[in-house]
Amino acid sequence: MPLTFSAIKNSACRSLYLTAPAAAALVTLTVNAHADAPSVVTSIKPIHSIASAVMEGVGTPYVLVDGASSPHGYALKPSQAFLLQGADVVFWVGPELAPSLKKPIETMAKNAVTVELIDASGIHQLDIREGASFDAHDHDHDDGHSGEEHAHDHAEEEDDHDHAGGEHDHEEGEHEHAGHEHDDDDSHADAHDHSGHDHDAEHQHAAHEAVDPHIWLNPENGIEIAKIMADTLAKQDPANAEIYKKNAAAFSKRIASLDQDISAELAPFADKKFIVFHDAYHHFEHHYEIEASGSVTVSPEALASADRIQEIQGKIRDLGVSCVFQEPQFDAKLVSVVLEGSSARSGTLDPLGTDLENGPDLYPQLLKGLSSSLKDCLGGAS
Numbered sequence: 001m002p003l004t005f006s007a008i009k010n011s012a013c014r015s016l017y018l019t020a021p022a023a024a025a026l027v028t029l030t031v032n033a034h035a036d037a038p039s040v041v042t043s044i045k046p047i048h049s050i051a052s053a054v055m056e057g058v059g060t061p062y063v064l065v066d067g068a069s070s071p072h073g074y075a076l077k078p079s080q081a082f083l084l085q086g087a088d089v090v091f092w093v094g095p096e097l098a099p100s101l102k103k104p105i106e107t108m109a110k111n112a113v114t115v116e117l118i119d120a121s122g123i124h125q126l127d128i129r130e131g132a133s134f135d136a137h138d139h140d141h142d143d144g145h146s147g148e149e150h151a152h153d154h155a156e157e158e159d160d161h162d163h164a165g166g167e168h169d170h171e172e173g174e175h176e177h178a179g180h181e182h183d184d185d186d187s188h189a190d191a192h193d194h195s196g197h198d199h200d201a202e203h204q205h206a207a208h209e210a211v212d213p214h215i216w217l218n219p220e221n222g223i224e225i226a227k228i229m230a231d232t233l234a235k236q237d238p239a240n241a242e243i244y245k246k247n248a249a250a251f252s253k254r255i256a257s258l259d260q261d262i263s264a265e266l267a268p269f270a271d272k273k274f275i276v277f278h279d280a281y282h283h284f285e286h287h288y289e290i291e292a293s294g295s296v297t298v299s300p301e302a303l304a305s306a307d308r309i310q311e312i313q314g315k316i317r318d319l320g321v322s323c324v325f326q327e328p329q330f331d332a333k334l335v336s337v338v339l340e341g342s343s344a345r346s347g348t349l350d351p352l353g354t355d356l357e358n359g360p361d362l363y364p365q366l367l368k369g370l371s372s373s374l375k376d377c378l379g380g381a382s
């Protein structure tokens with residue numbers, strides 16, 4: 001191919017005029033060059049980042065919910081329809097995160113292989129926490145649940161769970177979260193109950209509305225997502241299969257090393273109390289065993305009621321909360337109202353990497369950013 005291409009280019013330079021067959025060949029080559037990489041559409045910036053890492057050297061994925069938008073209540077722009085219509089592969093978290101994307105993806109990306117990551121094999125699930133206080137959420141991490149001990153065996157599930165066939169069809173027993181085992185000495189096995197996310201034969205999404213969709217904030221899930229993407233893309237684009245797998249392996253190594261750094265960075269703050277803006281960070285908190293005491297809003301689109309604000313203010317006093325975190329996607333005023341008359345500090349946590357440039361580095365920077373925001377605010381540096 002490259003030989004033919006340069007031959008045509010040279011002859012074009014010599015004569016300035018292309019013969020009709022040569023011009024046709026040139027057009028074909030140009031189209032082929034683009035057709036090499038599958039057209040991949042992703043839902044949010046962190047998922048786009050992981051796909052970018054996996055596709056490095058082959059192509060660049062698209063992102064739907066970009067900039068400062070929140071996926072909760074996102075409205076697809078009419079100009080984005082063509083992205084879905086031309087998509088070969090769609091990677092999105094699922095309707096639990098962005099309900100408004102469900103219909104456009106189903107109706108417009110008809111020819112695409114669609115992977116709903118929240119349901120994919122090997123992804124850690126957590127239930128949504130309820131109320132201004134997360135007290136009901138009970139964890140027993142006492143007998144030493146360290147990062148190393150938290151090993152999971154996903155190998156069995158992966159073989160049975162094939163997303164690349166173009167249909168996302170869970171048959172009974174095929175997609176069993178109960179098969180996701182924690183080590184014997186993993187004391188949080190009880191609290192980390194995957195059985196709530198079992199899929200029945202009809203795969204009713206209403207049945208698992210209570211699943212926390214911010215799955216990418218657990219770095220183990222980030223690594224798993226990269227593997228799922230590499231497997232899916234390898235089947236769609238066998239010519240580049242080796243590149244996808246090599247990229248996913250490199251990504252996995254990078255994130256695993258960052259994971260250790262973050263564990264070390266956050267370890268001193270395990271007993272500090274903080275309040276998040278919305279219940280977006282449980283996957284991160286749970287993994288690093290640094291759990292929030294509550295959230296300012298019940299749902300990010302809804303305004304917090306006066307009662308809720310009072311409840312949170314009481315919590316800040318009673319628990320000795322050191323930090324209340326706002327989010328760049330939402331108005332910071334609410335957090336300053338909550339903080340009135342208290343000595344708690346305010347910080348910013350961003351679950352999406354709003355201010356970060358899209359690309360392979362966004363995801364690790366996002367995790368690192370969450371860790372340093374927590375450290376700075378809980379440690380009193382901000």
Ligand SMILES: [Zn+2]
Nearest residue numbers: 119203205208
């Ligand atoms: Zn599902």
Ligand SMILES: [Zn+2]
Nearest residue numbers: 124152180192
């Ligand atoms: Zn698990």
Ligand SMILES: [Zn+2]
Nearest residue numbers: 072214279280
């Ligand atoms: Zn959220």
Ligand SMILES: [Zn+2]
Nearest residue numbers: 139285286291
């Ligand atoms: Zn937890």
Ligand SMILES: [Zn+2]
Nearest residue numbers: 150188192287
């Ligand atoms: Zn766990």
